[in-house]
Amino acid sequence: MSVTAAQGFEAAGVAAGLKSTGKPDVALVVNRGPQKTGAAVFTSNRAKANPIMWSQQVVKDGVVEAVVLNSGGANCFTGSFGFQTSHLTAEKVAEKLGVSAGDVVVCSTGLIGTGDEVFRQKVLDGATAAAEELSDDGGEHAAHAIMTTDTIPKQAVRERDGWTIGGMAKGAGMLAPGLATMLVVITTDAVLTAEQADAVLRGATRVSFDRLDSDGAMSTNDQVTLLASGATGIEPNLEAFEAELAALCLDLAEQLMGDAEGASHNIRIEVRRAATEGDAVTVARSVARNNLFKTAIFGNDANWGRVLAAIGTTDAEFDPYNVDVSMNGVRVCSEGGPDRPREEVDLTPRDTHVVIDLLVGEATATIMTNDLTHAYVHENSAYSS
Amino acid sequence: MSVTAAQGFEAAGVAAGLKSTGKPDVALVVNRGPQKTGAAVFTSNRAKANPIMWSQQVVKDGVVEAVVLNSGGANCFTGSFGFQTSHLTAEKVAEKLGVSAGDVVVCSTGLIGTGDEVFRQKVLDGATAAAEELSDDGGEHAAHAIMTTDTIPKQAVRERDGWTIGGMAKGAGMLAPGLATMLVVITTDAVLTAEQADAVLRGATRVSFDRLDSDGAMSTNDQVTLLASGATGIEPNLEAFEAELAALCLDLAEQLMGDAEGASHNIRIEVRRAATEGDAVTVARSVARNNLFKTAIFGNDANWGRVLAAIGTTDAEFDPYNVDVSMNGVRVCSEGGPDRPREEVDLTPRDTHVVIDLLVGEATATIMTNDLTHAYVHENSAYSS
Known part of the structure; x- marks a missing residue:
């Protein structure tokens, strides 16, 4: 094959x-x-x-x-x-x-x-x-x-x-x-x-x-x-x-x-309604690279504040006070404020879907990433690679 | 006081x-x-x-x-x-x-x-x-x-x-x-x-x-x-x-x-002989944010390859094959190749000093960072903050 x-x-x-x-x-x-x-x-x-x-x-x-x-x-x-x-x-x-x-x-x-x-x-x-x-x-x-x-x-x-x-x-x-x-x-x-x-x-x-x-x-x-x-x-x-x-x-x-080193979650970060595909990728990648977001997902914590903090470091077109964030189907943030209680989000499955709606344009993109875990730290500190 | x-x-x-x-x-x-x-x-x-x-x-x-x-x-x-x-x-x-x-x-x-x-x-x-x-x-x-x-x-x-x-x-x-x-x-x-x-x-x-x-x-x-x-x-x-x-x-x-969350090393990344101070900061920050570098330091591993891989992602002026890297006083990489054996580097002290010599100009800058540890993952996954 x-x-x-x-x-x-x-x-x-x-x-x-x-x-x-x-x-x-x-x-x-x-x-x-x-x-x-x-x-x-x-x-x-x-x-x-x-x-x-x-x-x-x-x-x-x-x-x-x-x-x-x-x-x-x-x-x-x-x-x-x-x-x-x-x-x-x-x-x-x-x-x-x-x-x-x-x-x-x-x-x-x-x-x-x-x-x-x-x-x-x-x-x-x-x-x-x-x-x-x-x-x-x-x-x-x-x-x-x-x-x-x-x-x-x-x-x-x-x-x-x-x-x-x-x-x-x-x-x-x-x-x-x-x-x-x-x-x-x-x-x-x-x-x-x-x-x-x-x-x-x-x-x-x-x-x-x-x-x-x-x-x-x-x-x-x-x-x-x-x-x-x-x-x-x-x-x-x-x-x-x-x-x-x-x-x-x-x-x-x-x-x-x-099969990423030490990961316990496969995370799809989907950005919707961005001004451009480039903006959507930039926003999704910024969240994907944020260690505080990655550790929160490892801890099964729907910490949408860390998502918004990561978006805020980009130059993408968006209004920080008009962004919606959903995790595994539960909208935890709307218009830049709390929506459903984060406890309603079930993050125990390995597959995790984060949707960020920028409410600006028509473009969309998804970045695939993983959580930051003890096993990742172990695998990358205990062995040279 | x-x-x-x-x-x-x-x-x-x-x-x-x-x-x-x-x-x-x-x-x-x-x-x-x-x-x-x-x-x-x-x-x-x-x-x-x-x-x-x-x-x-x-x-x-x-x-x-x-x-x-x-x-x-x-x-x-x-x-x-x-x-x-x-x-x-x-x-x-x-x-x-x-x-x-x-x-x-x-x-x-x-x-x-x-x-x-x-x-x-x-x-x-x-x-x-x-x-x-x-x-x-x-x-x-x-x-x-x-x-x-x-x-x-x-x-x-x-x-x-x-x-x-x-x-x-x-x-x-x-x-x-x-x-x-x-x-x-x-x-x-x-x-x-x-x-x-x-x-x-x-x-x-x-x-x-x-x-x-x-x-x-x-x-x-x-x-x-x-x-x-x-x-x-x-x-x-x-x-x-x-x-x-x-x-x-x-x-x-x-x-x-x-006193950074969960850190076990205080790492000073000093970039010397950069073309500009901006380049020096960019290079040092790229290394500081590289999770593979950060986990290597946690593991007391003088992994200079991860340093060069991080430098390579920047747009700073440098020649990847003419860079020197020292860790705690031991030059482990010169002219983009192995120098002293990495085992000679003692990374057990909390204070860690990485020197990257770009051999291009006169500018210098130091970024202060920490390693990526089990305690960091624990602290940021077990508690919301």
Whole structure:
């Protein structure tokens, strides 16, 4: 399933010893064609890891033969040695597949600053082993090999009009937007030009991964790659394709939210009647990043005051004294004052829905986030990642 | 001490039943003159509490007779009834003192949405009682009465050239900048015009309270008020006065950092060689607000990768591959790569010093923040505030 659900793809996941647990840590996804279309979006963090800098060059011509991914080390801030490692990894895969290294995307995740000679050798050996284990049902193995603190692999598949889109994702912390924010590989057997692939990928990620903001921390390494094999020979209706791709990305984003480090609530913050979509996103993101709001939800406390205090720090168009806030269907604040008693809100379910009505315009947007919990603090203070 | 250290001031703190614990919760500070100069800075949160909206009008003419403060309820998002409460509180104090209500500043702190008739009556009764208990050594009582989750009162005094400045502050959560960020009252017996008081207060808070960012959450209620009685008859050297005022504000800000909710580290993030002071503040604040950095410090982990990842999200002028990072004197990152082993850094002391050298210009700035701990999550999830 996942990246091998569409025709024309093979994948593998192997254990190369990067993870101290001995679990799989190198994945490979190969496009067997006939088309080799590729597009990608990258973290907008200015502190970019070596594999990001390598892969940005690879996707420029719209041709991608394969994606090789490793967990167990970010190869970020590891200097020119680290960049060489990304380059050598691509060369190793290219050699095994008989393609050009310049068409091999490299992704890494793990601790920043990890990328020494031991790391390099393990990644190269892992890439070799993965190339030898490629199979057309290897998607499940690949999805496992990219996990870090994820507790479950994230996979999704959608079919329509004869073509299929499949994807895998990893991400459990440092989930915040700025284009891509985690490692994701998506494959399709539809026929797409490089320009079409780029356009639909940007359109789909804008309303899915970019709306996920688990802990406000933007990664140095994350990347979403789309590969199209054209194996069905079907040229899709592009609007339909982008809609399905967005739905698949949203599905993966929701899986990421559901498995975020230490979280006990999946929180959808929906802003309605904003002046612009940008305003709606700004307001929802400000609430999503407010630690006092996040801890209140953890404590099952419908603390709408903390919502309004967070909205007040934005430059969005709104009147602080004419805002409605509902939580799980109970309007706790109307016209900037108390409405129903907060005790009426049941925040015990994991799924939490906060609706903020700005009463200004017509635009709407939803940000997906998580609560701030003891487990989040534990997971991020007890272990380096 | 504190607000009654300077000549010409009286203060009181009384228990009015706003706090369920029965502890003091209404404070009053009165300027007996001969001058009645006042200036204030307010939260820049657009969601402003009723006492803020009242007090902004009061200070416009540069004359302030008294400041009345309550804990146990923020009187924020309590509608026109709440604004009336602030107005009535000022009138009650004015009536007792024989002054104009338009010269009485009102400050409130506590849970947003709290401000019903019971609250109003308790505040009014408390204001009456405080006015009857005024004394020229009541500063200590006042400092206690404004505490919320603070564990200790915050007070400071500085003397120079014959004049004195004294101040009190409260604040333990929702500490983030945007002009004022907590309740602070400062008194002086120096002679100041309203324009001078306004200028020195803005200058001093810009480099003290505005550099405190404990948890990234900006309050709706916070305010710093400066009262000058002119009781010494001394016209101070303004540069010297602003320097002493800034030192006093920094002292209080450090006390706030030291008593921040649930914190186990006081973290100074110093950015050196930035292109501008604005860039230095932006970079330091981005790191201060990064939950992964904050949890790493809680875990005594010198995780410099999280520092660089946070810097990378800013638009400050810097080269991600030419940045040095030191923690408690150990340079763990140089030229954007690993330097000394992170294990060499001793993060067990409460005081933590992170130095980020951007190697670009001449500007520097320090942001004071705290770590993200289990106790912070507990305090902000188990109780409404």
